Amino acid sequence: MINVKVKALGAVLAALAIVNCHADEAEEPGEGTLFRSLFGDTLERDHGITVSNLLDVAYTRNNRSTRAERKDGLSNLPITGMSDEGLELGSLHLFIDKPLAATFVPRITPLPGPRPDAVAWGFTLEFNYGRNAQFARTYGWDQSLHMNQQDNLRAQRDKDYFLAVPNAALTLYLPYGPGVSFMAGVFGPAMGYEIPPNIRLARNPFASKTYAFVSEPGTVAGVLASSRVYNGDAGLLGLELGVVQGWNNLRDNNNDKSLTGAVRWRSADMNTWVDYEFMVGNEQDDSLGDVQAPPSRVIAASGQLKQQHSLNGWHQFNARWSMGAELVYGHQAGDGKASTVDVLTGPGFDGASWWGANAVVTYQLRKDLAWSLRGEHFSDPEGFALFPTTTARGAFNALTSGVRYDMNKHLSLRPELRYDWFKGGDDQRPFGNGRDRTQLTAMVEALYYF
Template sequence: MKLSKLALLAAICCGTTASAAGVQSGYYQDNGVQQVGHCETGCDVDMSACDMGGCDGLPSCGCDSGCDSGCGMGGCLGGGCLGGECDLGDPFTLFGEYEGFSIGGWVQMGYHTAALPLFNSRPDEYQLHQAWLYAEKAIDTSNGFDIGGRIDYVYGTDSQDTQAFGIANNHWDNDWDNGTDYGHAMPQLYVEAGYGDLSVKAGHFYTIIGWEVVTAPDNFFYSHAYTMYNSEPFTHTGALATYNVGDHVSVMGGYVFGWDSGFEDNGDAFLGGVSVGLTDSLTVTYATVGGRFGDGNINRVVDGVVGRGENGYMHSIVADYAVSDNLQYIFQSDLLDTEDIDGATVRDTFGINQYLIYTLSDCWAVGTRFEWYQADAGVFNTDNDIYALTSGVNYKPHANVLVRPEIRWDWVDGDPTDILENSDDDQFTFGIDTIFLF
């Protein structure tokens, strides 16, 4: 069964055009793609589009067609940018920025047709995932020493998945629940100081592990990967230093109180890594956490099992490759291996995630994610290989609005019990969310 489904997947992937909206290292950014108009109009254009068929035979794609406002290759069909001019307008903020201080946030609301053992666990219901507020003083070391920090607060169905649940004693924000699924969380509260190329943050902050993140606007897809949810920490409490060795190399290292805990000891671990720009197009980041991860209940492993400590090692390797100005490919590999104090395996997982993201314009992008997640121990009740293929679109009708429809196919090679909805061995899910930024 595994070989036949992999063959089918290969055929699907080879016939799929994937794409994206400028995602880099897990953060949604403007990628500065050069604008393309008609190749023979005398406009300031990227002539490489002619070789790729982007302008041939399309005289309506001229300087006055709206293509100068952000359309890339293929965006001029119909005389405009996918049916209309790509004009995002000026972004607005509720509070703005003053002398390095900024306050902002977003509201994410979404709907999906089936339950996933991830963030998207409440199907067939339009829900508030994240009502997010943050206040930040970003550091600026261009003139020497500076100090800043950040605080984040979130309410919604995603909040219970980003609380300090690493210790089952309702410390920090772990008891800020409002019913079964909704609740509050304060996933970040830290100070940061820097001088020159060195900065240090201390407090409660998000992990550096992996490519996907909790914050909705910083991901391409509405749904999440199994690897991110089951095999990576979300938050740490401790101290982390970052040193920019040069323009293309950054080194990180610090000490944290295990995984997913607030300001209470839940372990002793090293958190660190290195990010290297091997070429102008390729960046590779290795991040690791190793040591003692937790002493309390390991709620993310098997609910109700009293933990006997968790010691071990995990890493993520992320390669981010800009194939062209418009096309981005990301490869991620994660390994997790932990034991309890008696040497028995607690978690043993391995995952590979691949993303292909193509930017059509400032307004439109498409993408595909394929994941193979091997959970040998500690995550589900049985040994399983899980596969997930997701294809989606990012549409920005305004600089402050992002709409993300997607379709997802999950299947299990092994015992599907307690993994997918209704214990089936495969599942199709449609999902769509909207993010309003302010």
């Protein structure tokens, strides 16, 4: 495995050398430079297909791990985003996209302007290789790949890499009524304020993620319809509704579907937006012989409804200041019967609820430098929502401060300092491998777009 990692790192460095030798800094964005250097811009110019890459690496330390724990992986948990200490290849992404000419970017936003009158099609495809791919896998899809069939304890000890395909979907736009966009396949539902991955336009100011982010579904498999239903002086209003298999699942064994959807409002100048997003559906496993954890850790003979709701928004006050915030609520039903089993706590599961709030303020010092401060609170009294990163029962709090410095069109640096504290029962200590209630974490992340 070590030899494979060295070879992979060598390939990445060779690719970056090609990019730096051939890129035209004045005319081209960093994204897609490698592909254009090797194959030209014909695919993008003539067919609207873009091919780009993102390398996401970080160095992290916290004040709670022992030397032996730092040598193994995941010693930052329950903090996610970069969960290993030391140098971590968080992810190496390959994106292949053909965007739609439509009134709505599915999962993201309604768009201003006139309604296109032509039928259009597109697609999105993403490959994610690295440590973070372990948490981006979909049950019944990329989780079954041979390189992903690893013993969890050994993978943690050896800091093994995984391969995920979190987006593989076709898109279609039909110019009927206000215009309707469709997406079908496996895709990230874009629920919550933060959405993966760390592309340049993502609303992720930090390498580490909120606890709300952990509680929300990462991928879904199904069909999503999106439409801009209003475009006027009061702004833009878009609606989305989808039917999917379940949380992070292509092969849901309970034979029930889940509903996901959103209401998305944008101001006319696009400087303010508010989103309400939800996912609702039965998420229990029907059989002890096919437990699909971690997407579901509940086994029951009848349907056990799971729901997640997120209300989030963002506002640009002026050229310097902006702010985003989120409220999240979730609930997993449990009827309390002896046949309803939580795989961690046993029979008689009678339900779990969780909620959280987080907010981030950003000050743009100059075009290439921004400072952000984030505060968050997440209550998980049954220790259910953050599984498998933690099962601690109580309330998590965190304060994170950091900057983003865009050194050039390829490289961005994001150093951050984060302090977490936890309140729960005396036996609940989620940090330092079960020893501590607080943790101070320092991290420097490098994002390389090519």
